[in-house]
Amino acid sequence: MDTRQKLLQVALNLFSRYGYDAVGVQTIVEEAGVTKPTLYHYFGSKQGLFETLVKEKSQSLLEAIQLASAYHGDITKSIKDVVNEYFKYAQAQPTFYRMILSLWFAPPSSEYSGVVQELLLEQTRLLEAMFEAAVQNHGNMRGRHQQYAVSLKGMIDTYIGLSFQGHIQLNDNVLNHKIVHQFMHGIFS
Template sequence: MNDESSKNRILDCALTLFSTRGYDGVGIAEICAAADITKPTLYYHFSSKEGLYKALWQEKFAPLRHSLTAAAVYRPRPEDYHHDVLPVLAGIIVVYSDFAQAQPTFFRLLSSLLFAPDGSPASVLAREYRDFQFDLLLSLFTDIARAHGNLAGKEPLLAASFPGLIFSYISLGATSRYDAEALARQFMHGIFS
């Protein structure tokens, strides 16, 4: 097995274990056994369990980071409901949904981060990725609030609650583009929509 193939096998096995049992529930020996490698091989590629976890997040999150950054752009058109906030929110839902379908194991790990206790090793190690999502959505809702003054002051709440709604939606198996638009409408108008 060459170096790159060993590294990828370690990442794949670690992802499966971390996504099913959590960061704290997995030891180096288990990862090595699952990847059929020795500890020195793991340490050749990754300095530690933390280093492995960070490398996993860096590699697997990159496509989502790119897609979310492209989708979270608001172009104000308040006079045209169907081309204002709705398509941006629906687009973000579609990005997460498509990512969950393409990378279900990593998406499960990403979802678990929403509920990881603050200060836990998993939360600390993946904070950069959680913060990226929050900051991106905060920026988006700040832009939206400039065109829709009634949202001013609510941007942090919107940025924090929108991913929870999306992740719940995806965990229930709803993934169509129609569902994404319906969910965006639900978020925009609440239970009376």
């Protein structure tokens, strides 16, 4: 692995395990087997390292959600696909997803909040677009895209969080079906 990738990987592990603020630049470069100027050469700052990390790691998630959230006349199927992709990603990248979850409600003033909020916003946009497209067949959903998007996302993250704490397993088709069913029921009742 080249130095740049090594730094990103080490940073992810450390940030995830101890938190962004608790990990010093010195620790990162030591574990990566390089020195500080190397890190600053690639990323400019600790914050720049974090931003690069989040953007590169989240790319595949955003692409997957974009595909899954396409609306083809069956909103229930789209939601199911979306939930599936989230669960798949959370299982494939648990360290990263855990880190993002832990920063969900981070204080807006913190230097890492901006990137995380941006990532969240992009996800919300994709989900909103899905609900917006479904309005043609479900008139009662009109004007509530954002609310649906954020509450679906909240529901998904809740279950992913529960899986991280060992309460449930995401590898469960029945669970997926129940979640979607529960969510749809919340919409149409």
